[in-house]
Amino acid sequence: MNTVQGTREYLLKYDIKPSMQRIAIMDYLMEHRVHPTADEIYNALYPTMPTLSKTTIYNTMKLFSEQGAVKALVIDEKNVRFDIDTSSHAHFMCLGCGCVYDLPIENQEAMQLEGVGELMITEIHLYYKGYCKKCAEENRKNILL
Amino acid sequence: MNTVQGTREYLLKYDIKPSMQRIAIMDYLMEHRVHPTADEIYNALYPTMPTLSKTTIYNTMKLFSEQGAVKALVIDEKNVRFDIDTSSHAHFMCLGCGCVYDLPIENQEAMQLEGVGELMITEIHLYYKGYCKKCAEENRKNILL
DNA sequence: CTTTGTGCAAATTCTTTGCACCAAA
DNA sequence: TTTGGTGCAAAGAATTTGCACAAAG
Numbered sequence: 001m002n003t004v005q006g007t008r009e010y011l012l013k014y015d016i017k018p019s020m021q022r023i024a025i026m027d028y029l030m031e032h033r034v035h036p037t038a039d040e041i042y043n044a045l046y047p048t049m050p051t052l053s054k055t056t057i058y059n060t061m062k063l064f065s066e067q068g069a070v071k072a073l074v075i076d077e078k079n080v081r082f083d084i085d086t087s088s089h090a091h092f093m094c095l096g097c098g099c100v101y102d103l104p105i106e107n108q109e110a111m112q113l114e115g116v117g118e119l120m121i122t123e124i125h126l127y128y129k130g131y132c133k134k135c136a137e138e139n140r141k142n143i144l145l
Numbered sequence: 146m147n148t149v150q151g152t153r154e155y156l157l158k159y160d161i162k163p164s165m166q167r168i169a170i171m172d173y174l175m176e177h178r179v180h181p182t183a184d185e186i187y188n189a190l191y192p193t194m195p196t197l198s199k200t201t202i203y204n205t206m207k208l209f210s211e212q213g214a215v216k217a218l219v220i221d222e223k224n225v226r227f228d229i230d231t232s233s234h235a236h237f238m239c240l241g242c243g244c245v246y247d248l249p250i251e252n253q254e255a256m257q258l259e260g261v262g263e264l265m266i267t268e269i270h271l272y273y274k275g276y277c278k279k280c281a282e283e284n285r286k287n288i289l290l
Numbered sequence: 291c292t293t294t295g296t297g298c299a300a301a302t303t304c305t306t307t308g309c310a311c312c313a314a315a
Numbered sequence: 316t317t318t319g320g321t322g323c324a325a326a327g328a329a330t331t332t333g334c335a336c337a338a339a340g
Contacts, residue, residue: 017319019321021320038304051322053322054304055305055306055321056320058305059322074222077217079304092266095267118277119281121273122240123273123275124271125220125270125272128268128269128270129266130265130267132263132265133263136265164294167295197297198297199330201295201297204295
């Protein structure tokens with residue numbers, strides 16, 4: 001089956017009416033699992049959809065989040081990122097190039113909190129910051145110069 | 146010893162020249178461990194320091210972060226928060242009232258990543274979102290109405 | 291003096307809102 | 316024909332920048 005067909009079904013599963021724009025956006029998220037920002041999604045889709053507006057990206061991401069089809073990622077202080085992988089996993093953000101990777105969580109159960117009966121936990125976020133291999137090497141070079 | 150005196154020494158420890166503004170801001174952070182935003186710091190200090198500007202808050206927080214005297218907290222998608230507790234601990238943010246609490250980490254060593262030799266990790270952030278006791282109760286009420 | 295800190299005003303950037311138009315049921 | 320989706324233009328909010336003045340050594 002082609003991607004768009006799978007995307008349509010995925011949207012329906014979350015009670016989201018599959019419009020052209022919504023399919024294109026979700027399709028992009030499914031194929032580019034780099035936790036893009038609204039701006040990155042817009043820039044990627046604009047060439048083939050020149051009538052697309054950023055408002056639609058924001059509207060759509062809000063809808064997707066509310067329906068549980070994507071998760072908003074607050075890591076970067078500049079912009080919110082979006083993740084279609086709604087399963088529990090960690091993230092790594094490179095302070096050099098700004099890219100955000102997925103990381104498997106080793107001890108997932110260790111993250112369960114104890115003694116917080118008072119709190120109603122709905123989301124767990126674990127992320128690491130640092131430098132990816134490439135940026136770490138470039139940093140080293142710059143220091144040597 | 147009074148707080149301001151301790152604050153001055155704390156700043157010097159991080160190679161930060163203790164100006165009036167910097168002392169006032171650091172002093173506030175030390176006494177109000179609620180991870181305030183720049184705006185909250187400004188509003189708290191403005192009454193007693195009417196010449197204070199938000200630019201100074203931002204300049205100062207940037208300096209403090211660079212010198213390692215505070216940690217920037219990216220949890221809230223609206224604004225960055227600041228934490229003087231630079232030790233490794235988790236945070237909880239209430240989606241109702243927006244408050245951010247500290248949480249002790251149960252299995253701190255469990256957060257160490259394995260198999261990421263390629264990555265240079267400099268920061269670990271763990272946070273939970275949900276509803277605090279008060280907001281959870283109010284939510285329940287609203288649903289019943 | 292010379293360096294460093296402060297703060298106003300303006301600029302920038304990300305995101306949201308109001309509103310009109312368009313498309314689908 | 317009514318509802319919901321799209322997108323322009325403007326508003327809003329958080330943060331940064333340029334610059335001039337003040338303070339400290």
